Every structure is written in C-alpha cells, then in structure tokens.
Amino acid sequence: MDLTRLYADPSLVLTVSELNRATRALLEQTYPLLWVRGEISNLKRYESGHWYFALKDRDAQVRCVMFRHRNQYLDWQPEDGALVEVRALVTLFEARGEFQLNVETMRRAGLGALYEAFERLKRQLEREGLLDPARKRSIPVFPRQVGIVTSPQAAALRDVLATLRRRLPSLPVIIYPTPVQGEGAAQQIAAALRLAGERAECDVLILCRGGGSMEDLWAFNEEVVARAIAACPIPVVAGVGHETDFTIADFVADRRAPTPTAAAELVSPSRIDLLARVETLARRLRRGAARRIEMRMQQLDYLARRLTHPGERLQAQSVRLAELSRRLHGAHRRALEGKARWVEQLGMRLQRARPDIGALLKAQQMWRGRLARAVTQVLSRTERELDRLAAHLAHLNPQHVLERGYSIVRKQDGVIVRKADQLAVGEPLWLTFASGWARSRVEDKGDPR
Structure with a gap:
C-alpha cells in the first residue's frame, strides 16, 4: 500500500488487510534490527520448532516469535523469567494485527559488555592490519608434523586426534597443553603459542576447543591471544566452538575452521584421497610407459624393414640404374622423333606460306593504274570545287560593294x-x-x- 495515496486522497477507504500490510511495511522500513532487553514470559515451544513468548519489563510487554531456523543455533535453553537481550526486527503480524518482534538471535542479559569489548578489540586489530587477509599465510599441503594447542582433557582434542588418525595415521602430532577456559587461560594459551613458535617443531598449529557460551569462549577473545597468534611464525588454524561461534582468534588466525574436526581436516591430507591419487597417477604412468614401449617397438620394426644387406642394396641400385638408362634412351629417342616431326611440319607450313611473285606483280600493276585514275579524278573534282568557291568568295567581297x-x-x-x-x-x-x-x-x- 503506497502511503502517498492516503495523503493525496484522505477519503480513500482501506480494507483491514491493506491497513495491516501498510503498517507492517512502515514498521519494518522505519526500525532497523535492534537489541531489546526484557524478561521472558509465557514461553511456548511448538512442534514446528518455533518459539512464541512475551518480552516484558516493569511497565510494558511485547509479543515475540523466534523461528526454528533461528533458535536452533542457540547453545542454551531460555526459560520463563530469564532476563535476555534479543536482536529483532520490529514488525506486525498481519493476520491478527498484532505488534511483535521477529527475533533473530538471543543472549543472556549482561553479555552486552562482552560484545562491546569484542567489537572494540576487533576494530583495534583491524586498524593495525592483523585481520588483513593479505598477511595470512597458506596452510602446507603436506605438513611433516602438526601441533595442537588445547587442553589435554578437552573433548575437542579427542575429535582432532581421531580425525588425524583417520585421514593420515602416519602424521606426527605434538600437543602443547594449556587451559582453554577460566582465570588466566588467555595468558597460558598465548604462552603455549609462543612455545610452539620457539621450538619450531611443526609446520602448522591447530588452536581448538569445543563449543560453549560466550563466557566459556572468552579466553579466545583476549588481546594477548590475538597478538600471540599474529606473532607466531607457524601458520595457525583456529577451530574454536561450533560453526556459529566467532572469536577474535578466528579472525586473526591464518585459517578459520567451523569446528575442531574441520580444523583437523584442513591441516591433514586424506590418506584415502592420496592413495586414490597415487593409484590414478600409477595407472597413467603404466599407460604412458606402455604407449612409449609400443611406439618404440613399432619404430624398431620400421627400422628393421629398412635395414638390408649391402649386396641387396647394390643389386637393387643396379636394377634401378638399368631402368633409368632404358628410360633415358627412350626419352632421347622420343625427343628426336618429336623434333623431326616438328621440323617437317614447319617445312610444310613454310611451303604453304611462300608467296606467288607473278600474281603479286600483276596485282601491283592493276592497283597502280587504279590509283593514278583515282588521283586524277580527285584533282579534277577539287579544282572545280575551288573555282566555284573562288567565284562565290569574289561575289561576297565587300571591296566590290x-x-x-x-x-x-x-x-x-x-x-x-x-x-x-x-x-x-x-x-x-x-x-x-x-x-x-x-x-x-x-x-x-x-x-x-
């Protein structure tokens, strides 16, 4: 519904559907995605996976909906009475004309300061160029040894080791143990990264831990860890949390993996794929060698056919020489016969072309007489014409007048x-x-x- 029609024609009558549709469009265009704080009330989870609840404070409340494709990424379950912050789109449910918020993400209230610190550090590191893709190094395709920076008790370590064992059992692994959660974890993670860089035993490092809340993963958002990753001389692959979790370490690392298992797959070539590749190359090598051998065998047969006894070659040359001599004599004879016929034909043509002197003399005498008579006649006619013109000219002479x-x-x-x-x-x-x-x-x- 174009609102300009209402201003142009105040008497315009709308249907309820048109009114609700116009209101929804106006709300969505006016308000951007925003954060709203409140207490969850009357939370209902339907079989479709969608959540419906009210968000309230001391003086007001607003209806909210969080669809399944949004709430499935939460790693915690909200309950009635929980104080939360939601990032939502202000809209209107047209069918019932109800004002509501379409929630895209939700966090426990109190995490706002952490998010602000996260964004502030990210902007600072970005200004310093630590997040620039140009400074990031490539991961070696065939590492000689892989280092893992994580807690020895972490489930993520077992997943990484199982993945490396499955993909390439012969790949050596060095574990640099460090706490990944709790007080002082960030400093110990940074120390483990510096130790790995100083020992230079590995071609690539995996920095990993399993999923958790933002507080659980906060050690990987500390500046000391970010700078340790940037200063490490060994390429670092970060596999922290789940696919939806992003930390500062992910942005600074040379590569980010959505999970620890994915990080292990990034740094290790697949043994099955390598064997298949080797088998493919071996087949190509065998086929190429077989083709080269067949080509050489065929070339050998060709050379063997060309290889003959010198006596046979002399005899063949003698036969060839006799044939050429015979052809030469025949060609000479045919050339002489052809020249003789040509001379004879020229003689006959010359005989036919010889002139008759007597007839030509008679014709000359005849043409001489005719020429003399013609000259006399022309002179006579010219003299008479000249006399006529002279008389006419004299008649016209003005002197006579x-x-x-x-x-x-x-x-x-x-x-x-x-x-x-x-x-x-x-x-x-x-x-x-x-x-x-x-x-x-x-x-x-x-x-x-």
Missing part, C-alpha cells in the same frame, strides 16, 4: 555604324572607301523615312 560608291562608317572605337540611332551630334567618324579613308564629324542626324 565599295567600288560601286558605298563606304563603311566606323565609330571611334571601331564599331560599324548601321543606324543613325548609334550616333551622337559632334561624334567623330571614320569613313572607308574603295580606295582610301576619311575622317568626319556628325553635324546633324535624322530618322529614316
């Missing part, structure tokens, strides 16, 4: 005057006669009648 008393009148710029309109009074004129010329001036002019 001038001899009859006419003259040519030109203006000063040489333009011939044909009309009186072309002249102005007082304008000078040049007159050309049949013999000679004269200069005159216009005294008067008039229109033709």
